[in-house]
Amino acid sequence: MVNTQTTPHGRLKQSPFLPDMAEIVRKERLNPTETLYVLRLTDGAELGHAPGQFVEVSVFGVGEAPFSISSSPTRGGEFELCIRRVGDVTTAMERLGIGAKLGVRGPLGRGFPLDVMRGNDVLIIAGGLGIVPLRSLIGTVIDERADFAEVTILYGCKSPAEMLFKDEIAAWEAREDIDFRVTTDIADPSWKGNVGPVTTLFRRLTVNPKTTVPVMVGPPVMFKHVVKQVLAVGIPEDRIILSLERRMKCGIGECGHCQINGVYVCQDGPVFTYAELKRLEEAML
Amino acid sequence: MIDRVVAKTDLIRSIDRLAHEQSVFAPVANGPQFSFKVISSAEEVAEGYLPTALPPSKHLLPPREALLRFAWHDELAVEPVIEATETVAFGLRPCDLHALELLDAIFVDDKDDGHYRARREAAFFVGIECLEPCDDHCFCESMGSLRADSGFDVLLTDLGDTYYVRVESTKGRDFVLAVDGAHEAVYEDRTRLRKAHEGRDAAFTPRLDVAMEHLPALLAESSDSLLWDVLGEKCLSCGACTNVCPTCYCFDVRDELNLDMKSGERVRTWDSCQLEEFAMVGTGESFRKPREMRVKHRFNRKGRYIFERYGRMGCVGCGRCARACLVDIDPVEVFNQLKGRPVER
Ligand SMILES: Cc1cc2nc3c(=O)[nH]c(=O)nc-3n(C[C@H](O)[C@H](O)[C@H](O)COP(=O)(O)OP(=O)(O)OC[C@H]3O[C@@H](n4cnc5c(N)ncnc54)[C@H](O)[C@@H]3O)c2cc1C
Ligand code: SF4
Ligand code: SF4
Ligand code: FES
Numbered sequence: 001m002v003n004t005q006t007t008p009h010g011r012l013k014q015s016p017f018l019p020d021m022a023e024i025v026r027k028e029r030l031n032p033t034e035t036l037y038v039l040r041l042t043d044g045a046e047l048g049h050a051p052g053q054f055v056e057v058s059v060f061g062v063g064e065a066p067f068s069i070s071s072s073p074t075r076g077g078e079f080e081l082c083i084r085r086v087g088d089v090t091t092a093m094e095r096l097g098i099g100a101k102l103g104v105r106g107p108l109g110r111g112f113p114l115d116v117m118r119g120n121d122v123l124i125i126a127g128g129l130g131i132v133p134l135r136s137l138i139g140t141v142i143d144e145r146a147d148f149a150e151v152t153i154l155y156g157c158k159s160p161a162e163m164l165f166k167d168e169i170a171a172w173e174a175r176e177d178i179d180f181r182v183t184t185d186i187a188d189p190s191w192k193g194n195v196g197p198v199t200t201l202f203r204r205l206t207v208n209p210k211t212t213v214p215v216m217v218g219p220p221v222m223f224k225h226v227v228k229q230v231l232a233v234g235i236p237e238d239r240i241i242l243s244l245e246r247r248m249k250c251g252i253g254e255c256g257h258c259q260i261n262g263v264y265v266c267q268d269g270p271v272f273t274y275a276e277l278k279r280l281e282e283a284m285l
Numbered sequence: 286m287i288d289r290v291v292a293k294t295d296l297i298r299s300i301d302r303l304a305h306e307q308s309v310f311a312p313v314a315n316g317p318q319f320s321f322k323v324i325s326s327a328e329e330v331a332e333g334y335l336p337t338a339l340p341p342s343k344h345l346l347p348p349r350e351a352l353l354r355f356a357w358h359d360e361l362a363v364e365p366v367i368e369a370t371e372t373v374a375f376g377l378r379p380c381d382l383h384a385l386e387l388l389d390a391i392f393v394d395d396k397d398d399g400h401y402r403a404r405r406e407a408a409f410f411v412g413i414e415c416l417e418p419c420d421d422h423c424f425c426e427s428m429g430s431l432r433a434d435s436g437f438d439v440l441l442t443d444l445g446d447t448y449y450v451r452v453e454s455t456k457g458r459d460f461v462l463a464v465d466g467a468h469e470a471v472y473e474d475r476t477r478l479r480k481a482h483e484g485r486d487a488a489f490t491p492r493l494d495v496a497m498e499h500l501p502a503l504l505a506e507s508s509d510s511l512l513w514d515v516l517g518e519k520c521l522s523c524g525a526c527t528n529v530c531p532t533c534y535c536f537d538v539r540d541e542l543n544l545d546m547k548s549g550e551r552v553r554t555w556d557s558c559q560l561e562e563f564a565m566v567g568t569g570e571s572f573r574k575p576r577e578m579r580v581k582h583r584f585n586r587k588g589r590y591i592f593e594r595y596g597r598m599g600c601v602g603c604g605r606c607a608r609a610c611l612v613d614i615d616p617v618e619v620f621n622q623l624k625g626r627p628v629e630r
Contacts, residue, residue: 014365014367014399015352015353015365015366015367015398015399015400016396016397016398016399017352017353017365017400017538017551018353018363018364018365019363021361021363058551060355060361060363060540060549060551061355061540061542061549062540063538063539063540064538064540064551101361103363220570246564246572247563247564247565247572249536249537249538249556250536250538252396253395253396254391254392254396254398254534254536255535255536255537255538255553255556256534256535256536256556256558256563257535257537257556257563257564259558259564259582259590260572261582261585261590262585262589262590262593262594281508282572282573282578282582284572
């Protein structure tokens with residue numbers, strides 16, 4: 001079969017791989033490897049995402065890669081991505097200027113279960129880049145603060161230099177209605193705060209297992225330890241929420257790259273409950 | 286629709302006419318092997334062929350397929366590439382028809398993938414029944430894919446000098462009516478068909494020690510089996526098995542620039558879960574690094590995951606992977622050993 005002519009058949013549904021167009025409205029370097037991109041769809045439409053969802057971003061001629069949406073949907077209009085430079089697409093993005101056009105497919109995947117969190121205590125645990133998707137959730141929780149009971153945020157990073165969103169963090173810290181705590185694995189001379197992994201922050205908390213919904217995003221080692229801790233205080237498995245990262249090539253449950261046993265992270269996740277994952281050996285929890 | 290009977294020579298002549306007018310895709314001999322090719326005359330068609338090295342489904346999902354075309358002229362322009370050529374695919378075996386139906390369930394019914402669907406809709410399928418097993422590797426009977434009941438426009442059964450033609454679509458009816466001397470099947474034809482089927486049913490014996498319906502449970506409870514370690518030590522991670530499998534469809538996506546550097550294509554290309562990079566992420570972490578995990582993943586997709594998601598088996602028992610494997614990893618043995626047959630190291 002040679003591909004030469006356009007099919008005369010049926011409705012010509014467009015490709016699931018055809019992105020919408022977006023442009024870079026603003027760009028802010030957060031530290032040597034991470035940059036915040038503010039994007040807007042060129043047709044003026046809202047992205048319409050839920051916290052925890054992601055988009056596939058195209059730099060045409062270079063490729064496509066998945067990124068969490070970091071802004072809260074409650075802020076509307078524009079949306080934000082926070083991207084670490086690691087390879088082809090992420091490096092190409094850094095070279096793009098204001099007004100440059102990107103492709104965006106999404107929002108994709110299943111986000112955080114806000115309905116489970118509403119009315120309950122929310123315990124957000126971020127490790128490293130995990131703060132990026134959780135920032136979307138934090139924004140929503142702050143904007144709809146009355147819907148949630150106690151709100152606690154634990155954030156751990158490797159070093160003070162790697163800490164993202166420092167201004168926003170200062171604002172979260174200043175709020176009376178949020179218990180925000182941060183720690184770094186290694187301190188530098190300027191650092192006056194906690195030192196140690198994020199698990200050390202958890203140890204100092206008193207959590208009510210009946211009303212607390214822990215939501216965690218971070219590297220695999222963080223999940224291993226924190227899941228153990230929240231289970232130990234008696235939080236049920238189906239109320240422990242985590243978001244996973246896997247290699248993704250399609251974002252729509254076709255290409256097979258993101259599979260964890262029979263589960264597609266791109267489509268069934270990236271947000272899961274611990275109960276959904278604990279029997280999957282490839283989840284590595 | 287009304288079944289017909291055609292003389293073999295008349296059908297061949299009809300195929301020959303078609304091959305001059307449009308794209309006809311059929312099995313041809315290729316040394317000792319067979320492969321599907323676009324033919325220019327019916328002489329090329331290999332009758333009674335063994336399973337082709339590559340399955341016909343790979344023509345709906347080719348090794349390299351453009352998804353998007355993009356160009357920067359005054360402005361960036363991006364368009365989807367949804368193209369297909371009207372094609373008659375002649376001589377598809379039941380196992381391959383079953384594999385195509387699985388791909389339809391995924392790419393058309395579930396994903397509505399226009400790229401695949403365009404080619405699928407432009408294809409006309411002439412199936413041909415198997416009346417005897419092709420070799421020691423095939424186990425279609427055990428995987429429920431020896432008999433084809435759908436997924437074709439017409440289905441041929443070899444009755445000696447004639448073909449019995451089951452007609453399943455209006456396109457199929459038009460096709461068979463264009464064959465000289467095609468006549469409606471009568472009682473005697475149906476009797477001969479039944480005899481052929483009885484012969485077939487006697488010739489194919491079950492090869493798996495486990496019923497197909499129980500494969501998902503068997504695999505689920507075999508997650509800790511030592512067999513995976515044995516297979517992991519043997520397997521070369523070459524990916525030949527996934528390349529030849531009619532139901533394997535995992536892919537990579539990347540951009541290719543044209544020489545003008547002002548235009549290019551986004552393409553999808555075959556990929557294999559047997560390769561270590563397949564599940565590797567930015568931090569250099571591969572989520573299926575040990576080889577035994579990758580082998581286990583493949584067999585779980587074939588006998589469990591795909592079934593759990595789409596209600597159809599991810600393996601049709603064509604035996605291609607076993608024929609292609611340099612170290613003789615054969616799904617029949619794997620499933621039977623999980624069921625309790627002794628493992629030979
Ligand atoms: C749901 C999801 C959300 C994500 N959110 C963010 C985010 O908010 N911010 C951010 O900076 N990064 C995020 N990532 C990771 C990001 O997708 C990868 O870093 C990105 O794909 C690398 O693209 P690249 O072309 O620059 O790198 P490449 O040149 O493709 O590769 C560089 C390295 O990254 C690896 N890699 C390739 N694809 C992926 C992938 N999909 N995930 C991880 N590693 C990959 C390669 O194996 C290679 O080692 C997310 C990933 C997922 C799956
Ligand atoms: S063909 Fe055989 S050796 Fe190669 S990856 Fe498949 S099972 Fe392993
Ligand atoms: S796994 Fe092997 S036997 Fe089963 S469909 Fe694929 S190639 Fe054929
Ligand atoms: S990214 Fe392709 S299946 Fe999930």
